[in-house]
Amino acid sequence: MNIQHIRNATLKVEFAGKTFLIDPFLADKGTYPAFPNSARQDQKNPLNDLPVPLDSIIDADAVIVTHLHLDHWDDVAKDVLSKDIPLFTQNEQDAQKIRNNGFQNVEVLQEDTVFEGIQLIKTKGEHGRGPILEIAGSVCGVVFKHEDEKAVYIAGDTVWYEEVEKVIKQHQPEVIVVNAGDNQFVEGGSLVMGAEDVLAVHKAAPTAIILSVHMEAVNHWALSRTDLKQFASEHHFSSQLIVPEDGEDFTF
Known part of the structure; x- marks a missing residue:
């Protein structure tokens, strides 16, 4: 198995002989406006260039889109991905929107989905805490x-x-991949994991390797790579944490 961190939540996962592209956010640096009501309003998204050629990123057997926010499924992804590539998403509502973009092979993930002999088990998530969840x-x-x-x-x-x-x-x-940029709006609190959340993951799975991604890629990030590494050192789990730079890959 090999996992390559591309940028933000975008990953290439080579698993059991198949390659999966996760949450493709593929635009050039500065293509989209800053997310509103948040930090760094003077910086357009994405904040960084793609670290590897686009053609190599989209060379995959299947795509998984965990949800349809711009930084997980953008206009460039819609344009450049093959319209017949197998594509998995979280629910029928998202699937229909992706079909409306011309994709012909869209399936809703279940807890017992199988692709080419590989189990793909959909899991729940909460994109924040409290009232922000409705948004x-x-x-x-x-x-x-x-x-x-x-x-x-x-x-x-x-x-x-x-x-x-x-x-x-x-x-x-x-191996656990967490989105841990502690991204926030001015009001509403954390939308994804922060340092304490990552520590909780480690405590729940003390022998697992944790990859922390979704960092320093869009304007409303609040937790830097450096600060998370320092936090992990102070809490004695650095040996179990990887905080990859864009483009880095790891074999497990």
Whole structure:
């Protein structure tokens, strides 16, 4: 298994002989306006260029879109991906919107989805806490399982809460990918995991390797890579945490 962090939540996951593209956010640096009511209003999104050529990013067997926010499914992705590529999403509402973009092979993830012998298990998530959830909308994560691979849990845009803990207890993932930029609006609090959430994940799965992504990529990030690494050092879990730079890949 190999996981390459592209940028933000965009990943390439090579698993049991198949390559999955996760949450494609593929525009050039500065293409879109800053997200409103948040930090860095003078910076357009994405904040960084793609670290590798676009053609190599979209060379995949299937795509998983955890939800339809711009920084997970953007106009460039809609334009450049093959319209017949197998594409998985969280619910029928999202699936229909993607079909309306011309995609012909869209499937809603279930807890028992199988693609080319690989289990794709949809997991729950909460894109924030309290009233902001109504604005943020529904999201999902996914667990990858195959007899020849370590189990991988891609948590998606969620904070730490009881359903994340349940997934860890049920599936015992050896690799966990968390979106941990602590992205925030001026009012509403964290939309994804912050440092304390990542620590909670570690405590729930102390032997798992945690990859922290979705960092320093869009204007409303609040937790830097440097600060998370320092926090992990202070709380003695640096050996279990990877905070990748854009373009880095890791084999497990």
